[in-house]
């Protein structure tokens with residue numbers, strides 16, 4: 001119903017005509033209708049598919065799920081009628097006396113990246129806007145809220161177990177430390193399975209629990225763990241074997257884990273079908289596409305691609321030490337998303353600033369658009385956005401974007417780091433001459 005009232009609302013805004021919304025049961029006319037929903041005969045195997053088409057004298061707008069139907073309505077309004085949603089309080093809705101559509105209209109699209117998140121409060125705090133840009137409302141959709149990442153210490157708090165059972169924890173240099181769990185200890189497996197079951201019981205609406213290492217690299221080196229890691233060629237070996245055993249107990253749920261720090265290198269054992277592997281690209285240089293420059297991450301991701309098609313990428317798009325500072329990485333957003341897509345990333349979490357950053361609205365919009373259609377042309381999206389959102393200032397914003405990115409690529413070994421500092425750009429994209437140039441634009 002929400003999809004139908006949204007279409008009704010925007011068609012009225014465009015044309016001034018209010019088209020009544022009725023249910024299929026009240027429909028008496030066979031023709032000249034707009035049919036919205038998952039109509040019989042249009043069942044789709046993929047819940048993420050969106051489509052709209054003219055059939056006879058009717059317009060059909062459908063999708064593989066109620067959310068996809070809503071996305072189809074927005075795709076129709078955008079692609080066919082020229083609507084644009086630029087930010088929660090800025091939209092372009094072209095007025096017209098007459099709304100015409102082609103008789104051969106037939107659009108269908110299935111996004112390859114199924115779960116798309118841009119860490120921006122423009123989406124988290126404005127769910128209608130998030131729907132229009134086809135991204136999630138939160139960073140961890142579907143997850144049990146207390147078990148999103150780094151969960152070992154939650155399942156087995158040292159205060160409850162370490163005193164009596166130090167052998168449940170990581171052996172390092174002859175000593176048991178509470179840094180990580182010993183994943184070959186059968187009691188540990190049993191306790192973690194019980195904890196996961198308890199989380200799912202408390203949150204029946206959630207489909208995902210993370211079973212993942214604590215945020216440190218001191219993993220267990222007992223003889224049993226070490227033997228598996230050696231056989232597997234990586235410490236992700238004990239992790240994936242352990243997580244697979246947990247996942248086996250919850251066939252209708254998803255168990256998410258990390259390929260991170262000491263577990264990022266792929267092992268030999270395949271993750272089970274209901275295991276979601278998350279890779280984080282935290283160390284990469286942001287002045288160039290990841291594939292071009294971040295050799296280790298690239299090779300690890302390619303390795304995981306051979307083991308699973310259920311990969312989640314946790315990527316980063318801003319400078320966390322200075323959100324408002326210029327951060328010339330816009331030219332890498334498209335190539336990075338395409339690289340993730342090509343390597344089986346079904347989920348992408350683009351960690352932006354959440355709060356306002358440089359060109360916040362543009363970056364939020366561009367990232368969401370690229371996640372939906374990774375092969376889109378970034379320059380076209382930027383151009384259209386600047387013209388529509390910044391209006392007369394748009395061409396100067398575009399000039400700024402072009403100039404600052406041209407500067408950074410002049411220095412091939414510049415390392416643009418997420419935790420860097422703007423002062424690192426004082427000899428290039430933030431030199432006195434360039435600052436002067438930018439100032440003159442505005």
Ligand SMILES: [Zn+2]
Pocket residue numbers: 170171181182183184185220221222223224225226
């Ligand atoms: Zn161990």
